[in-house]
Structure formats: C-alpha cells, structure tokens
Amino acid sequence: MARNETKYMESVIVLSEELNFTLAAQKMHVSQPVISRNIAELEAKLGGRLFDRDRKKVQLNKAGRAYVEKARIALLYGDRAFKAARAAMQDADLVLHVGRSPYADPFLSSTLISVQQAKFPRMRIELSSQYSFDLAHEILAGGLDLGIATEPPESPLLTTAKIGEAPFYIAMSEEDVLARHASVTLEQLADRCWILFERRLHPTVYDNVMTTAEAKGIAPQRIQHVTAPEEAFPCVAEGSWIAFVVKAGALRIARDGVTVRPLVEDSLSLKTYLISRSDNQSKAVSALVRSFIRQLESTQVGRQRPVAVPA
Known part of the structure; x- marks a missing residue:
C-alpha cells in the first residue's frame, strides 16, 4: 500500500480497543458506516481481513495485531512531528499535551504547571479535560503526552505512578x-x-x-x-x-x-495516577515527571486531607 492514511489507522486502532463498531464510532465521533467503510477499504487494499467478525462479535486477528502495533507508532511519530513544529512557532522547545480527569484533585494539575514554569521555562503545557478511559486512549494514540487520571484502565503499554488518594x-x-x-x-x-x-x-x-x-x-x-x-x-x-x-x-x-x-x-478511596506511554523516551518529559513527583512528595499530597467543612 503506497499511502497508509491516518483515517484507516485510527479506525483500526479504536475498533481493536472497543471490538464493537457502534462504540468505536462513538469514540471517534463519527457514524458507524464511516468506521465500517474505512475498515472495508483498508482490508480491500491489503487483500485480507484484520478482524474476524460475525453478527455477535468482532475479534482482532494476527494480521490485525501486526497492523495495530505499527499503526500506533506511525500515529505517535506523526503527532510528535506536528508538536515539534508548533513548539518552534510558539518559541518553545517542547509543547506537552496533558489530560486530566475531572475527578482528579485540581491541586495536582496546578502543581504540575507550577513545576514546569519554575524549572522548565522553555517547555509549554496545554491542558485538556477528559475522563480516565478516554485519557488512556488518547495517550496510547499519541494525542496526549501525560495524563492525570483517576483509576485508569490497566495496560502493558502504559506506565503509571500513583500521585494521590482521597476518599x-x-x-x-x-x-x-x-x-x-x-x-x-x-x-x-x-x-x-x-x-x-x-x-x-x-x-x-x-x-x-x-x-x-x-x-x-x-x-x-x-x-x-x-x-x-x-x-x-x-x-x-x-x-x-x-x-x-x-x-x-x-x-x-x-x-x-x-x-x-x-x-x-x-x-x-479514589486513587489518582500520572500515566504515560511505556515507550515514551523523551528526556524532557522524564525530567518534568521526576520534578513533579518530588514536589508532591515534599507537600505530602499523597496523604490528602479531607475537605474542610463548617463545624
């Protein structure tokens, strides 16, 4: 295949995670026929199926697993190229996209930004808010560099570090x-x-x-x-x-x-984790994460106090 379009890669990756065309379409914010058409077109170009499916179930096969593995990497590096160009335009060495769960303590994201501003002035953080399962998906897809997530789903492709716990x-x-x-x-x-x-x-x-x-x-x-x-x-x-x-x-x-x-x-109790891709080798991200966790440890945020209420 001379041109492996992004829409095909995204459709296969999301369907491999959901194993349901309706749920995959909802996650991509498109109609179900669009997902079905993208998969069918790609399989026609490949000359074989990536999913074994019938009326009751959808299952990724051997060819599908091989495709998804490389597609994730391709999307990740494409996103990094975009971020590198935008960082240069914004006079920053690196723009980090960080997602946070609406259930997470706001103190965590504000502490991350304060650490970045104090110790990494040439870095820029762009925050967005998504629920934990969506955060994990966006990190795996390369759309986010870090996530502050409450009880995120387990995955061998994610690295997690507990940064807070509250009732x-x-x-x-x-x-x-x-x-x-x-x-x-x-x-x-x-x-x-x-x-x-x-x-x-x-x-x-x-x-x-x-x-x-x-x-x-x-x-x-x-x-x-x-x-x-x-x-x-x-x-x-x-x-x-x-x-x-x-x-x-x-x-x-x-x-x-x-x-x-x-x-x-x-x-x-609700546990909050800092999550990132296991294969993220950015030294700048690693340095920020280490400084962030040290700052949290120094303020003992892991032993969060209850919200103060009137007696």
Missing part, C-alpha cells in the same frame, strides 16, 4: 442528621436516596461503589444519576437526597445549605 465525599443538606458527624460510613447511607455519577463516566469506580454496597448488604431506597455534581445540588439542598462526590466536586457543591462529609470506606 469519596457525601453531599447532604446542612439540616441532615448525618451533618452532625465529622465523617460518615456506608452503613449510614442504607435506605437513603442516592445520587451517583452516570456509570459511563467511570465504569470501574461506579461498579466498585455498587459491589461494595451489595457485599455489605446496603441498598439505597432510590438512585438518581447525574453527569456533574452541580446537577445534584437542588435535590441535595431540598434534603431528601444525598450525593456521592469526589474532592473536586465537594469543593463546588458545598454552599448555600449543602455540606459534605468524607466517606470512611477504605475500599472506596
């Missing part, structure tokens, strides 16, 4: 009986009306909450789902609902009659 918080009305306590337990939430983030936003964390509750014999009276903590505010303020939020959400929702308390449940 969940329970948002409640200031008039709620639970507000008399400095912290709450899962048992105290039995038979209450729960507001949870939608499962699609972070399936691993959501499932952990539900399976832990089920193992303890704890069931909510009702469950309502939201995509952002602000959506939970009216119901919580009214007093009939409590909401599961993380530290960043707790800081935004604790106001005007709503307060938060840390949830004391070791198995439900």
